[in-house]
Amino acid sequence: MLESSMFSRGPWVLALLVLSACGEKKQELAPEPLPPAAGNAWCERVAAGPAGTAPNVLALSEAHALVRFFSTMAGSGADEALVASLLGTNVDWEAAVSTYAQELASACALEADPQPLPAARIVQMGAVAVIHPGTGELALPPSAQAVAIELRGLPAAPGLEQALARAIAVASTQPVARLPSQVHFYKGMMDEWESEFEKEYANDITQRTLAAFEPAGSRELPVALLTSTTLAPAAARFALDLRLAGRAWIFGEPITTAVAEARWSPVGGRGLVIRTEVLTDEQGPVPDFVEADRSLVDGLEARLGELPGLGAPPAVDRSLPAVRPMLRKRVPTTRTTPRDDSLGVARANLITMHGALRRFFPYFHVVGDSIDERLQETLLEVEKQPMTRARHLQLHQRFIEAIRDGHGLIGAPDIPIAGYLPVMLEDVGGEPVVRRSMLRNIKPGDTLVSIGERPMSEWLADEYSRVSAATPGWRFTRASRQLIELPARTVFGVRTPEGTVYFEEINPVSRETMSAFGSAPSVRETGRLGDLGAPDIAYLNLTTEVMQDFQSFQQGLVDAQGARGLVVDMRGYPGGLGDHSVALQRLIPTMFKSPRFRIPTWHGPDLRDTTEFQHTVEPGGTPSFHGPIALLVGPQAISAAENLSMTLVGANRVRVVGRRTAGTNGNITRLRLQGGFWVIYTGMEVLYPDGSTFHGVGVVPEVEVVPTLEDLAAERDPELLKAIELLKSSE
Numbered sequence: 001m002l003e004s005s006m007f008s009r010g011p012w013v014l015a016l017l018v019l020s021a022c023g024e025k026k027q028e029l030a031p032e033p034l035p036p037a038a039g040n041a042w043c044e045r046v047a048a049g050p051a052g053t054a055p056n057v058l059a060l061s062e063a064h065a066l067v068r069f070f071s072t073m074a075g076s077g078a079d080e081a082l083v084a085s086l087l088g089t090n091v092d093w094e095a096a097v098s099t100y101a102q103e104l105a106s107a108c109a110l111e112a113d114p115q116p117l118p119a120a121r122i123v124q125m126g127a128v129a130v131i132h133p134g135t136g137e138l139a140l141p142p143s144a145q146a147v148a149i150e151l152r153g154l155p156a157a158p159g160l161e162q163a164l165a166r167a168i169a170v171a172s173t174q175p176v177a178r179l180p181s182q183v184h185f186y187k188g189m190m191d192e193w194e195s196e197f198e199k200e201y202a203n204d205i206t207q208r209t210l211a212a213f214e215p216a217g218s219r220e221l222p223v224a225l226l227t228s229t230t231l232a233p234a235a236a237r238f239a240l241d242l243r244l245a246g247r248a249w250i251f252g253e254p255i256t257t258a259v260a261e262a263r264w265s266p267v268g269g270r271g272l273v274i275r276t277e278v279l280t281d282e283q284g285p286v287p288d289f290v291e292a293d294r295s296l297v298d299g300l301e302a303r304l305g306e307l308p309g310l311g312a313p314p315a316v317d318r319s320l321p322a323v324r325p326m327l328r329k330r331v332p333t334t335r336t337t338p339r340d341d342s343l344g345v346a347r348a349n350l351i352t353m354h355g356a357l358r359r360f361f362p363y364f365h366v367v368g369d370s371i372d373e374r375l376q377e378t379l380l381e382v383e384k385q386p387m388t389r390a391r392h393l394q395l396h397q398r399f400i401e402a403i404r405d406g407h408g409l410i411g412a413p414d415i416p417i418a419g420y421l422p423v424m425l426e427d428v429g430g431e432p433v434v435r436r437s438m439l440r441n442i443k444p445g446d447t448l449v450s451i452g453e454r455p456m457s458e459w460l461a462d463e464y465s466r467v468s469a470a471t472p473g474w475r476f477t478r479a480s481r482q483l484i485e486l487p488a489r490t491v492f493g494v495r496t497p498e499g500t501v502y503f504e505e506i507n508p509v510s511r512e513t514m515s516a517f518g519s520a521p522s523v524r525e526t527g528r529l530g531d532l533g534a535p536d537i538a539y540l541n542l543t544t545e546v547m548q549d550f551q552s553f554q555q556g557l558v559d560a561q562g563a564r565g566l567v568v569d570m571r572g573y574p575g576g577l578g579d580h581s582v583a584l585q586r587l588i589p590t591m592f593k594s595p596r597f598r599i600p601t602w603h604g605p606d607l608r609d610t611t612e613f614q615h616t617v618e619p620g621g622t623p624s625f626h627g628p629i630a631l632l633v634g635p636q637a638i639s640a641a642e643n644l645s646m647t648l649v650g651a652n653r654v655r656v657v658g659r660r661t662a663g664t665n666g667n668i669t670r671l672r673l674q675g676g677f678w679v680i681y682t683g684m685e686v687l688y689p690d691g692s693t694f695h696g697v698g699v700v701p702e703v704e705v706v707p708t709l710e711d712l713a714a715e716r717d718p719e720l721l722k723a724i725e726l727l728k729s730s731e
Helices: 041-045 056-070 077-085 095-101 162-169 234-244 302-306 343-360 371-382 391-402 456-464 472-483 509-516 552-559 580-587 639-649 709-713 716-730
Strands: 107-111 123-126 130-131 148-152 179-189 202-206 224-227 249-251 262-267 270-275 277-281 409-411 424-430 431-437 447-451 490-495 501-506 526-531 533-540 565-569 596-603 608-615 631-634 654-658 666-672 678-683 686-688
Touching: 041 107, 041 501, 056 077, 056 095, 056 179, 056 262, 056 270, 056 343, 056 371, 056 580, 077 095, 077 343, 095 107, 095 262, 095 270, 123 302, 148 162, 162 234, 179 270, 224 234, 224 302, 234 249, 234 262, 234 277, 249 302, 343 391, 343 596, 343 666, 391 409, 391 678, 424 472, 424 709, 431 447, 431 456, 431 472, 431 709, 447 456, 456 472, 526 552, 533 552, 533 716, 552 580, 565 716, 580 639, 631 716, 639 654, 654 716
Parallel strands: 130 148, 148 224, 224 249, 533 565, 565 631, 631 654
Antiparallel strands: 107 270, 123 130, 179 202, 179 277, 179 596, 262 270, 409 678, 424 431, 447 490, 490 501, 526 533, 596 608, 596 686, 666 678
């Protein structure tokens, strides 16, 4: 598991409201109190919006992401509901919306309403101008002494919020403050797995305040809002904004606050209304219901006749607590979802990944955007039964390949392997050639040409279709690491450098043995390079297999004192080095800057910005090295290795030798999936210190050196030899 930040440590009650007489001499009977908005009973009081235009699966992904990350039941419970809605051989996606919503207290499934927003109009009823909000501008008749705004029957159509703002504007000379609300805040996607590693990502509940309704009228007129039991969410929110601000009376039916806190997310001819905020001011959450000030049972005309002389409405009764579900900060967990290889899990996981990446993956502008097509492709593959555990995993891998992220990885810890093939492989002409080996019969320079009865070219092509990578070099590296994971004793076809092909049955070695062997291209110890004819040149191998703690790094610098040059080998992964900034302070003698980091940040479901930071670091500490440095890099270098390397490059401190790195840096984050699966991806964008693109580019060598078959057979390190040559020729 790979992880890096700037110099990270390494891989990985019921509210019964009494109607006030509102200053009238005649006491009115209060309407019968509404029941509490428990579960999704509030669904009967919300109006639907228009049908969707996006393909159903993409629309469901968007709706599910709203529920999972931004609703009052944010979290994996939404995933479980999604699984239940997607079971069976075939899926009716619109019917699935209803099944899904039945499990959710935060959402309602409704038939879409095709009614568009009508044209705005004004009807004069005595001294009251009744505004029917809609498209177009409004002009009050000069004789109007009060305004009633008709909210009944308004569709949850695009443009409704703006139409309502225009309606109150023409009756106002002063701004009308709107209710603040609590929403989910995300600085990146929260890592959903408890971890010892420090993370840059955070989530919380934050307050959002919308801009006031601006005035556009010549007179401040009394206002009444005409309400019905069912309202569009924007109309319900508008009513609460004006009523709690003391700007308008409510004539008609009570307002259900849950409706005002919801939004419409269409899926074909149906859709979901999802609660994504909680209206909360300095007194706390707004009551679950705000009662109407006047009933319309005696008729609208009689009631409107009272409006010009009513004055301002009284304060809303806030004495009873709100009991509807509130937003809760999310926390990671170590709980693994039970193993489940059903079709419902396969579909739900693909949709969950798609929705999460749409919100939080930072590199679409670099790698291109093909996840919509890939989601539809992989969902079609789900229909091809049977759904085995391995096939389930492969479909997930195929989906994540589309993001071209070197960290992109699907995990299924209950898929066992017998062990490992203890070799380190390099890509030579598109074939896997052994660079290091601990086997007697498979030697450096040998090429693996088949696995079992399958040609290696065919195996690689299949694996490449499921490997997420930002560069070709890392694609091969990841595929080769999959190749050496063995499910059982395995026969490999092997071709010697001379062209002889033979077959070798391999008994897998243990994880411990493979860990000791390592995956770095070189496990040469740190020290002087006298055996290579360069005793005046020092060598620091930063890979974990060699440098297991910071003390080893310090000792290497002590040994390098007086050397004419230093080779820093960063072709592996610096898991033991610790805080990279401390190491870099010993190698860069001037003030330097870190890479630039950008984290997608959401203040509720609609407002996205970016948290960006960069560190300036002072040099210092002993021992240190101020002479010329050659930096060795290669396609196995990723994440923390690249973070260190790109800082050295950005400081113009090194000459770079080798091959392009993986082009993947930035802290990982992990998304829990159903069925015991999880997915890892990069959650932040990282740029070079000067702001140039890094992802998919990587650290590009000044001098490219590609090992040949002959180099590997002779166990020769051509990258190191070239670095020595450069340092010897430097003045």
